[in-house]
Amino acid sequence: MSLDLIVPISQVTSLRLSPSRAKSFAPARIARCASQHSEEDSSSLGRRLFAGFLGLVLIARPRTTHAASGPPPPEDEVVNVIDGDTVKLAFAGRCRLIGVNTPETVAPRQKAGEPPDCYGPEASAFTKGLFPPGTKVKVELDAEPVDKYGRQLVYLYRSKDGLFLNAELVKQGAARRYKVAPNVKYDAKFVELDTGLQNSTMGPVGMSLSVLAMARELAALKEERVLLLPSQDRRSQHITTVLKPGPGATIRIGVVGIGVGRVTVKVCDSGEVEISSKDLALTALAPTPHVELLLAMPRPKVMMRLWSVLAQLGLRRIVLTNAWRVEKSYFSSQSTEQRKYLPELLEGLEQAVCTTLPEVQIEMRLKPFIEDQVDLLFPSDRFLRLFCHPGHGMRIADAVAAARKGSSNPPKAVVLAVGPEGGWVDYEAWFDQYFPQYGDFAGLDGDKDGKPCERLLKAK
Numbered sequence: 001m002s003l004d005l006i007v008p009i010s011q012v013t014s015l016r017l018s019p020s021r022a023k024s025f026a027p028a029r030i031a032r033c034a035s036q037h038s039e040e041d042s043s044s045l046g047r048r049l050f051a052g053f054l055g056l057v058l059i060a061r062p063r064t065t066h067a068a069s070g071p072p073p074p075e076d077e078v079v080n081v082i083d084g085d086t087v088k089l090a091f092a093g094r095c096r097l098i099g100v101n102t103p104e105t106v107a108p109r110q111k112a113g114e115p116p117d118c119y120g121p122e123a124s125a126f127t128k129g130l131f132p133p134g135t136k137v138k139v140e141l142d143a144e145p146v147d148k149y150g151r152q153l154v155y156l157y158r159s160k161d162g163l164f165l166n167a168e169l170v171k172q173g174a175a176r177r178y179k180v181a182p183n184v185k186y187d188a189k190f191v192e193l194d195t196g197l198q199n200s201t202m203g204p205v206g207m208s209l210s211v212l213a214m215a216r217e218l219a220a221l222k223e224e225r226v227l228l229l230p231s232q233d234r235r236s237q238h239i240t241t242v243l244k245p246g247p248g249a250t251i252r253i254g255v256v257g258i259g260v261g262r263v264t265v266k267v268c269d270s271g272e273v274e275i276s277s278k279d280l281a282l283t284a285l286a287p288t289p290h291v292e293l294l295l296a297m298p299r300p301k302v303m304m305r306l307w308s309v310l311a312q313l314g315l316r317r318i319v320l321t322n323a324w325r326v327e328k329s330y331f332s333s334q335s336t337e338q339r340k341y342l343p344e345l346l347e348g349l350e351q352a353v354c355t356t357l358p359e360v361q362i363e364m365r366l367k368p369f370i371e372d373q374v375d376l377l378f379p380s381d382r383f384l385r386l387f388c389h390p391g392h393g394m395r396i397a398d399a400v401a402a403a404r405k406g407s408s409n410p411p412k413a414v415v416l417a418v419g420p421e422g423g424w425v426d427y428e429a430w431f432d433q434y435f436p437q438y439g440d441f442a443g444l445d446g447d448k449d450g451k452p453c454e455r456l457l458k459a460k
Contacts, residue, residue, distance in 0.1 A: 075159055078135040082106060084123030084174060087131065087156070089139070096151040097166045098142055099190045101178035102127075115305065118242065119174075122351065126174040131158065131165060138162075142183035153183055170194055211235050211253045211263075211275065212350045218255045218280075221263075225278060231271030234343060239265060239273050251275075254355045256346075259284040285355060288314040290413035292378065296323040296420040300333035307341045311348030311358060316413075317377075321363045325420040328364075336362055384411035390423045 084102025103117035169175035259282035
C-alpha cells in the first residue's frame, strides 16, 4: 500500500459538522453569576446584577431599522443574502420579499441546532446566484411596508435588466406563492406562476429530484405502469405536504444507478401517492468526479448529519474506520445501521440531483484494513491517495494537478483519508514510509533510518 501526498484537513471540504448555535442571555445566567460570587462585596455584586439587568433591557428593546424611517431610495445595493426570501440591503436593511416563501435555513429552530428545511440551502443559493452582494437593485413597497419583525417588505428588481426577483423565485420553483394581506399587489401573477409550475414541472426546477426510486421500484413501474407509495413513506409526505401537486402534475424522478425522467403524480384520498408513466424514459446524468472517502468514525450524532451531505458530494464509496482517537462505542450506535443511514443518503441524492448511491463499508480494525485491503480497493495505478492531516502538505487541487502534470497515466480517481478530530496520531501515520519522493513531511523518522514511529512502536 502507498499514499501519494499529505494534504491539510482544512482543504478537504467546507462541511459543517454541526450547526452554529445562537447564544442567548437569560435571567438564569444572572442568578448563577450571583451565586458564584456570593462572597464578593455588595457593591461589586450590585454592579454585576445591574449590568445583567441592563443587558436584558437592551436585548428586549425593539430594533429600529431604516424601514421605519421612510421609503427606500430609488436604487439600493445588496449587502448579503440571508436566505431564499430574505436579503440585506445597504439602505433598507433587512428585507423580506413579499408574496413568496422559501424553505427556512436561519429560523430560530435552525439556530437551536435543527438542520435546514428541505431545499432551504438550494433556495438560498438560487437567490445568491441572481442577486449576489454588490448587485444594484430597485425596491418597490406595498400597502404595509414593515412586518412585525421590523423587516422592510419589498418587491425587488435587478437594476441592470429589471429582473423581478419575487416572481423569478416562484417561476423557477425555488419559492411558493405566499399571500399575506394587505400586500397583494402582484398576488395574481404569483398565483399564475405557481399554478403553472404545479401543472407542468412540479418541484424545484433544476435544483432537486422530487422522488428517488430504487431499481426494484422501477421494475414495478414498468410492469404495472403504476407505482403506489404508502402514505407513511418519506417521499409521499414530501409530495403531499411540500409539492402539493394539482391534477395532471408531473414530477422529476430519479432511479438509483440509472438516471432521471418525468412521471405523472396523483395524491389519493388515503394519503398514498400514485406515480404513473406510460413509457418512462430515463436519461443518465453527466458523470461526476470519482472520489472515495476513508473516514475515521466521528461522533454518532455528527455522523447522522453527515450521511446526507456526503451523498450530495457524489462520493462513490464511504469507508468508516476505527482510529486511535475514536471511541469504539461509536460503532454500536444507530448511525452505522443501514436502516438509519440509507434514507439519509437517498435524501442527499435527491437534493443534489444525483443517482449514484455511495457504497458504505465499515472497518473496525484500521491497521489490518490498511495492510490487507487498501491496495485492492484503491489500487495505486488508478487512485491518487491523499492523506488529510492538520498542518502538513498542500491543497487538494494542487495535489491533483501535480499528479496529472507530465504523467502518461494520470490517476482516474481520488481517495481521501480523513482522520478524527485532531488528526491521525503518529502510530497511524503509516504514510510516511511510502513517501521517499516527498520527504518526511510529518517528521516521524527522528533518527533518519527509514523506520518511522520507532519510539511509539517500542512503547506499544
